[in-house]
Amino acid sequence: MKNKILGITLLMAICLMSVSVAQAGCSEGICCDKDLWAKLSENEVHTARANNIEYEIEVLVISETSNEAKFKINGEITDALSEGEEDTLADGSVIEVKKIITDESPSKVIICFDYGILHCSGIVGELTDGETENYVVGNYEYEVEASVYQGNFRLQVNGEYTDWLGIGSEQTMADGLKIKVLDIGGDHITFCMTPGSEPTTQAIPTVLETSKPKRKIDLSNYPDLFINGKSLNTDFVVGDQAPADDVIAAIDISVSFQKYGVSKTGGARLASEISNYNRNIISIGRPCDNAVTAQILRTNGISDYDSDCSYDLRPGQAVVYLFDYNGYAHMLVFGYSRLETRQAARALTFQKMKGRKQLLEFGEGMPVPETTATEQETCWTAVEQFKREMIEEYDSKGLPIPEDIMKKYEEMHARCAGARTAPQTYDRCISEYESKAREQQITWQNYPEADRIRKEGLKVCGEKFGMPIPGPSRPAEEIAECMKEIEKFKRELVEKYDNKGIPIPEDLMKKYNEMRIRCTNEIITPERTAPPVIEDRKEDCPGCRKNGACMQIGIRFLEGDAPVYCDIDHAFKPQKQNSEVCMNNYECLSNTCSDGVCQSMGEQIKGIQKELAEQKGILEKIMGFFKRIFG
Structure with a gap:
């Protein structure tokens, strides 16, 4: 008792x-x-x-x-x-x-x-929604942008996104930078940044703002005008509705800077994104296609209007202008047509220029060249870059992709898909599969699918052209020894190229993949019989197709005024309202699927408050029970 x-x-x-x-x-x-x-x-x-x-x-x-x-x-x-x-x-x-x-x-x-804010031994930052600020942490400079969606915050650090964050959340970025959330208000986030214990020695900070060129602003000093150390010191600009040729021309110029030792190059920005002209600019495209080109011409007393958009140029001609704007260099590149604009972009890598204006002539009446394999690959590079920017700007933030942006992507995709190609060879066959594999690996982070595509490519292309194809698996002990060689080669590639921001050459990637296949499989060389039959193969699409373009599962955009998403059955479906049954966040208009139904953040908060109230009520009942027992 x-x-x-x-x-x-x-x-x-x-x-x-x-x-x-x-x-x-x-x-x-x-x-x-x-x-x-x-x-x-x-x-x-x-x-x-x-x-x-x-x-x-x-x-x-x-x-x-x-x-x-x-x-x-x-x-x-x-x-x-x-x-x-x-x-x-x-x-x-x-x-x-x-x-x-x-x-x-x-x-x-x-x-x-x-409770007070969390302790921070590093740099404290505070940002509101959409605000961007630069911070120096340790030996590196970081550009940090905050964004909020339905009450949740995420940070973009030198182009890398964090997860959605709450108070006390911690995350380590790719270069070792540690971020800890100290406080979140209605429209602001306070966070702490500390360098990692072993920061990446090869890290190269993003070019945050362009600086005035140290050399005289003259075409004879191109490309040094736009290089600062080993970093790019300019913005590439194309028109908001730029044709695909202008985007490809901008990428051609950007990539060409690598031969001058620039280890970090950039992509094209839209004309509407340029509001401050106190910066170095390389603007690509005719004034009728690019508002920044038109504005720079007007600023320097040159008419930007031409009824036929030729600007006194003849077929086979292009022009390069260079202007001094408050000590910054503004360079314009455009041609008689979009074709000449692309030719001018290529010519910049070898053309000797001087002064402030250079007329480029490629031969009047010169025939339009066939689209070679290299040009087509460049075309697809432009499409992939545009896709990545589209996903980062909209889909990764849980926002639907606007219809006009989606339409532009489809037009670029259709143009590349319709380009004439050279006769197929074994290398081109492998290259096509490798492009698909790298899209899965780099854009979607789907490594198993990338491996599957590469193996399929080796098998299909090997059978078609009588080349080695994968065979049965090798013993584990042989694989282990072989994989050591693979890892050594991989480290060399990363140190020589990837850590410096330089794309790994296609032939070295091919060699790496072939070494990896040899490690896990014996190679079988089929007998050569009749010449291979070249067949057109439709591109595999793991998601949904829209006007010929392949969209990933879960991507959301506006179809007219209706928000839709790509479902796992490869079909586009309308997004669901709150309280409808769901399995994934992307199915919901609110981008929040909780307990099997679409919910808003407000509903989740109400649910938590209700749960706390119920717990409090239970405690009060227990107290009442003991008061009745013991008086």
């Missing part, structure tokens, strides 16, 4: 302790607008954990004569506080005395407590 009474007494004590501390709100007739409500006795120690920080709150003394209380919080002693007074600690946390109770034994004090 004594044991039973003792057990009930202990249970009652546990329940009493459980309600002596609560979240912000009202209890025992005393309301609290801070993070924690607590009723503590003299010499009692309460431990609370918030935002990955542990707080130890000790009541040092409760004075009956002065009606004051003093506390020690994480080793820091507060002032003697009367009812209604508060004290702010070094880390920003605040303690407030709500009521001192001296007619109980022992004496008690009711407090409210606000």
Whole structure:
């Protein structure tokens, strides 16, 4: 019987302790607008954990004569506080005395407590939605942009996105930079950045702002005008509705900088994104296609209007302008037609120029060249870059892709798909499969699918052209030894190319893949029989097709005014409203699928609040039960 009474007494004590501390709100007739409500006795120690920080709150003394209380919080002693007074600690946390109770034994004090921000041993940053700021952390500079969607924040750090973040969230970026969220308000996020323990020595900071050229602004100093050390020092600009040829021309120029030792090049920006002209600019495309080209011509007293868009140029001609704008270099590249614009972009790599204007002539009446395999690959490079930018700007942020942007992507895709190609060879056959594999690997991070495509390519192309194809698996001990050689070769590729921001050459990637296949498979060389039959193979699409373009599963965009998504059955479907049944976030218009139904963030918060209220109600019922038992 004594044991039973003792057990009930202990249970009652546990329940009493459980309600002596609560979240912000009202209890025992005393309301609290801070993070924690607590009723503590003299010499009692309460431990609370918030935002990955542990707080130890000790009541040092409760004075009956002065009606004051003093506390020690994480080793820091507060002032003697009367009812209604508060004290702010070094880390920003605040303690407030709500009521001192001296007619109980022992004496008690009711407090409210606000947790401070998390400790940061690095650099503290604070951004609002859409704001971009540059921070120097350790030896590197980082461009950080914040974005919010339905109350959640994420950061873009030198082009790399974090996950959606909450208070106390921690994430390590690719170069070792550590990010910890200190606080999140309605429209702002406060975070801490510390360098990794072993920062990547080859990391190259993103070119954040262009600087004025150190050399005289003259075409004879191209490309040095647009290079700063080993980094690109300019923006490439194309028109908002630029034809695919202009985009490809911009990429041709950008890639050409690699031969001058530039290890980090950039992609094209849209004319509408340029509002500040105090920067170096290479603008590609005719004034009728590119608003920035037109604006720069007007600024320098040259008419940007021409009824037929030829600007006094004849077939086979292009022009390169160079202007000085407040010490910055503005270069324009355009031709009689889009074809001459592309030819001018290629000519910049070998054409000697001087002065501020250079007329380029490629031969009047020169026939339009066939689209070679190299040009077609460049065309697909432009498409892939546009796709990556489209996904980063919209889909990765949970936003539907606008219809005009999607239409432009489809036009670029259709143009490349319709280009004439050279007769197929074994190398071209392998290259086509490798392009598909690298898309899966680089764009979608789908490594198993990339491996499958490469193996299929070796088999199909080997059978078609009588070349080696994969055979049965080799013994594990042989594979282990072979893989050591693979890893060594891989490290060499990464150190020589990837860490410096230089694309790994296609022939070396091919060699790497062939070595990997040889490690895991024996090679079988089929007998040569009749010449291979060249067949047109339709591109495999793991997602949904739209006007010939392959879209990934889960991508969302506007079809007219209706938001749709690509489902796993390779069909586009309307996005679902709140409360509809779902399995994935992308199915929901709110981009939030929780407990099998589409929900808004507001509904999730209401659910949490309801759950807390129910827990509080249960505790009050238990207290009422013990009051009835023990009077």
